[in-house]
Amino acid sequence: MRRGDHQDELCYCYRLMQLKHTDHLRGLDEPTFAQYITNNRSIRIYCSEASRHFLSILPAYKHLSQFYSVVNVDQPFTIENPMDKNISITVTCFGSGHCPGSLMLLFEGCHGTVLYTGDFRLYSHQSNRHRIISSKKLIDALYIDMTFFEPSIRQLPEREQACQKLIHFIEQYDYRYFYLKTSARVGYEYIYTSLYQHFKILIHVNSEQYHLYDCLPQVQQALTIDGNRTRLHACWPQCAHAKSSITIVLSVLWFTLQQQQQFNSPLIQIATDYYRLCYSLHSSYTEICKFVKQISPIRIHPIALPTHITPERFNGLLKQLGIQQFPTIYFSPSNVEQQIKRRYHTIENINSSDNDDELDFDCHQNRLNNEKQLFKRISNLQQQPTKKLKTKVDPSMSTTHEQYLNNVDLVVVGPSSPLKSQ
Incomplete structure (x- = not known):
């Protein structure tokens, strides 16, 4: 899901479409990103109405307001490949139950179907009624939040x-x-x-x-x-x-x-x-298992896992669900910390802090009140040549193992569409 050979990006900024916690917004406040999107005005950042509002009033992201395009739940839309108008993918958004405006993303292209849950919380009884389940679509690849994929966390209070x-x-x-x-x-x-x-x-x-x-x-x-x-x-x-x-x-x-x-x-x-x-905004082990069984994907790619889980244990737990991937998922030590978000910490660290780090949204004002500094940095870059973003995505949405390791955290952009632009 990461790179293609095209010069321009066909992108989906899931971090904006999915939710507003800062672990999903990294890089969007970078001056280089602001300069790039300003110089390529056909690019849009797709998000829910709630996300558009939240991001438009936060100092670190409101300078991107003109590029936000609102998408609606359960209403498919198409994004074309800027290099080949005959190639496109269809994107459908579903509620993820994590927080206001959070969305699951379904990508359908000529080479397969990918479901990206982002952070999600669906109770067992809710998943039965979820549109992605009732649609009975064949999912080639499931990118899923497995923060609490551990049998010892079988249940969490609703x-x-x-x-x-x-x-x-x-x-x-x-x-x-x-x-x-x-x-x-x-x-x-x-x-x-x-x-x-x-x-x-x-x-x-x-x-x-x-x-x-x-x-x-x-x-x-x-x-x-x-x-x-x-x-x-x-x-x-x-x-x-x-x-x-x-x-x-x-x-x-x-x-x-x-x-x-x-x-x-x-x-x-x-x-x-x-x-x-x-009070959990992420699904329990039981909820994850039920969702995975109902989706029955061909491949599973975790976007968040317990810190202590080993590749062997992860694949063993999948087998217990009746899912045997080939080749099996393995984690490269050099990529794990950077590419798969690990949300567990030692008991000492948790006890010394009142925050759940994965939900830390920069409560402290000094981390958000850097607007002047941000725009100064953007201004300083105006005379510099535009740098192409490294992240690209092939419209086929095909994924090799190397691409998976290097792009668990997907970012990008796409040409403008007839969607409502905010």
Whole structure:
């Protein structure tokens, strides 16, 4: 899925189409990318409406706003090969259940069909009704998020279950303040709206977070930027009320690294006024297995795996699912860390941090408020020759093992289409 021999790129920027967490946005804030796309205005960046809005207001990415083209779920569209108008691929987007605007991508070309899940969370009962399952398409290659592909993580609480536990816990403390410590800009919308609907109390967030939801009024109505109006806080940095509150960390990695995986409760007390709520935006082992069985792909390419898993164990687990790949997947030590996102960390690292690193979306303002510096760097490049991006994709979407190792993280661009351009 990586390179072709064409001079221009036929690309699909899945990182934008899929979601807004920064581990999927690396490189998009680079001045060289901004210069390239500015000099090649036929190129579009395809994304969902929610993604377009989120990225258009974030300092690091809003300079690309003119290049965003909105795509709709379940509505196929075609991208032509700029070097040969007779060659094209059809792209269809499906909801991935990870966060607002997150999408699965289905690529259909003359040489096969590829499904890219991106980060996803589909409960077992949801996968039965998913459009990609009901379509019964033959999938030649499945690029899938297998973050928790480990039998010891067989079950993870559904977000609705975790939220109900949180509501029940807050009900026991009528006059206490609560601080919900999150590690991502998006992904907690169900928590916010459920708390608001149940308690009729707004959740305090900072101004940037509040306006992030301008495109989602049903979420924004549950929030406030006035910390004095509420006892429920998810603000960053913490206001005075939040600092003296009961802290609840919304995370999942800490739970997966504990000895006991069959949780009696998704809410665990760690210390006085300090709790952790098991809240996962990624599918459990059971959910992954069911999805893979229903898709029945010819080939599987993991885009995220547990750190400790070996090639032998990975292929062994696939065999248990009735999938025997040939040749079997193997990992090159020199490429693993760079090309396959590894989301597990040691217990010590997880315990020393409240963030799930894979969801770290740069909460700290100083990591986002570099807009002036970014545009200065872009300006300095205006007189330099345009560099061709290294990433290319053959419209046939065929994949060799070498291409797979060098391109688990796919990026790119495509000529403009009749889609709505934002």
